[in-house]
Amino acid sequence: MTNFVPIFPLSIVVYPGEDLNLHIFEPKYKQLxxxxxxxxxxxxxxxxxxxxVNELGTLVDIVEISKLYDNGEMDIKTKGQKVFRVLEIINEVPDKLYSGAIVSYPANSDHGKKLLMNKVVAAIKELHKLLKVNKPFHKEEDQLSSYDVAHHAGLTLEEEYEFLSLTNELQRQEYLKRHLAKVLPVVAEMELLKEKIKLNGHFKNISGFNIS
Incomplete structure (x- = not known):
């Protein structure tokens, strides 16, 4: 299936099911x-x-216009719907300020492994504990999918885009598992280093080494 959609390119990755709040101020996007x-x-x-502008993105629904300003700017709430692939960008749309694109929608499997997802969630909670970050999930833990937790895992923009390209829930779970297995030891080491630095300058109560 292909169709035409108005596009709003942004330097962020939005995942299906994700809630995103935006402030709209540019004339072309106010029109859109x-x-x-x-x-x-x-x-x-x-x-x-x-x-x-990359070929992948997410179709989003406008949930509500939360605030409309006197100058036409607005605060809106949106929700991610599904991933699309850009086939052709239409830079100039007749009678419109904004651009559009012809897009297709890759097949996307949501079948993962519950045990693997539990491990991913546990690793994210450990990461947040080390970083002293409080970012609660917006669903019950047994209802979470990889899309729901991806923004909790500390991915770079490039990694988030790579994650968006994965069209199988099991692949996405494995991706997060590998990422967290890589970053958790580094973060733990950094926390240990921070504690060591904090000790510098303090009186230390340390037993001397007995060489006899």
Missing amino acids: IKECFDQKKPFGMPVVINNK
Whole structure:
């Protein structure tokens, strides 16, 4: 299936099911949001990395316009729907300020492994504990998917985009598992280093080494 969608390229990755709040201030996107909201149509958010619009993005629905300012700017709430692939960008759309794209929707399997997901969630909680971060999940733990926790795992923008390209839940779970297995020891070592640095300058109560 292919179709035309208005596009709002941004340097962020939005995942299916994710809630995203945006402040809209550019004239072309004010037009895009107003038309999509009035017509109850979604729009596409292709990912921008290093000033380049990439081929993958996420279709999002406008949940509500939370605030409309006197100058036409607005605060909106959106929700990620599904991943798309850009087939062709239409830079100039007749009578529109915004651009659009012809997109297709890759098949996406949501079948993962519950035990593996539990391990991923446990590793993320350990990461947050080490970093002293409080970022609660927005679902019960037994209802979480890889999309729900990806932004909790400390991925770079490039890694988030790579994660978006995975069209199988099991692959996504494995990706997060490998990422967390790589970063957790590094973060733990950094925390240990921070504690060592804090001790410098303090009086230390340390037994001397007995060489006899």
